[in-house]
Amino acid sequence: SPKQSRENSEMWWISLIVLGVILLIVLVILKMSIFIVHQAEGIVIERVGKFQRILSAGINFVVPFLDRPRSFTWRQTSIGADGTIMDNIQSSVRIDLRESVFNFLRQEVYTKDTLLVEVNALMYYRISDIKHAIYEIDDLQGALSNIAETQMKEVFGRMTFSEALESQEQINEYLKGNFTQYFQRWGITVQRMELLDLMPKSGTVEVMKRQMIAERSRRAEFIRSEGQKSAMKLRADGRKIVSLNMGVADQESLRKRSEGEAFARVELARAESTSLEALSTSAKQDGSSQSEYMVAQRYIDLFREMSDNAEHKHIYLPYYIASMNGVVGNLETAFGRRGPQIDTSPLVPPSALAAPTQEFQDLD
Secondary structure, three states: OHHHHHHHHHHHHHHHHHHHHHHHHHHHHHHHHEEEEOOOEEEEEEEOOEEEEEEOOEEEEOOOOOEEEOOEEEEEEEEOOOOOEEEEEEEEOOEEOOOEEEEEEEEEEEOOOOOEEEEEEEEEEEEOOHHHHHHOOOOHHHHHHHHHHHHHHHHHOOOOHHHHHHOHHHHHHHHHHHHHHHHHHHOEEEEEEEEEEEEEOHHHHHHHHHHHHHHHHHHHHHHHHHHHHHHHHHHHHHHHHHHHHHHHHHHHHHHHHHHHHHHHHHHHHHHHHHHHHHHHHHHHHHOOOHHHHHHHHHHHHHHHHHHHOOOOOOOOOOOOHHHHHHHHHOOHHHHOOOOOOOOOOOOOOHHHHHOOOHHHHHHO
């Protein structure tokens, strides 16, 4: 009947609705009881508000309606393609266990030389203990920022701006050690620290430029002075070596010349001795003596020099030609033949001989 057919249709729709609700409840229960965790992720499960366990990678089952995941709020730092740093605040039940970047916001610190600079640093970290990261600290991001600000002021307050520029590696290692000590109890492992920017305030830039120019000028003058000093020292050493070598060379040359002169004198003496021996032998063969030959030769050389230098002057010799004739006459054997008779008359006039001076008498 139409009424029974209508009742059957209503029952069928009611059954279908009930089945759909049951399926929906089952799906909700399955969704609440099954969690698929990716690798390098973690989920904190609380049962009735109390920590229960941490879900590891893979498929995990929990008690529905009693076990609930704990939400975690975190500031995620990312670096864009153009090098800009972006911070995003996100809240999720899935906690990333991979190495992440935490950007410490710019802060102003004073250096030892009372210079105000802006410091921006990056921290590469990894969450090693999810339970401590969630339950040991209320505001983890604020705690990290406050400790970083305190440590930055402490480390930069101990050094000047120039020392800070030269010691960035030491600063990174110092901050890493201190942050590891503070953050380890919160389940954070610091991998490394990097100072991203260290910039003085705009009002001190010009002063620093002038100081840098003056410092570089001073260093240039110092280097130039050191170069001139080294050059003078090298030139002095070179002159010293040259003088020493020249002295050694002069000494060696003098020694060589002395040896040469000594050898030449010895050879001249030998030659003269050989010549005298030959003359002596020749004179003995001719029946004359060597002394008479030498005296005669010296007399002849003397008269030759006197005649060459006379220059039309009268030369008066306090000497009788007869005595010279006696010396030369005895050398007849030396000349090999008897020459013509020499006039024994005196060369000076009788008047000059009549009154000889005392000097001529002495010479006679």
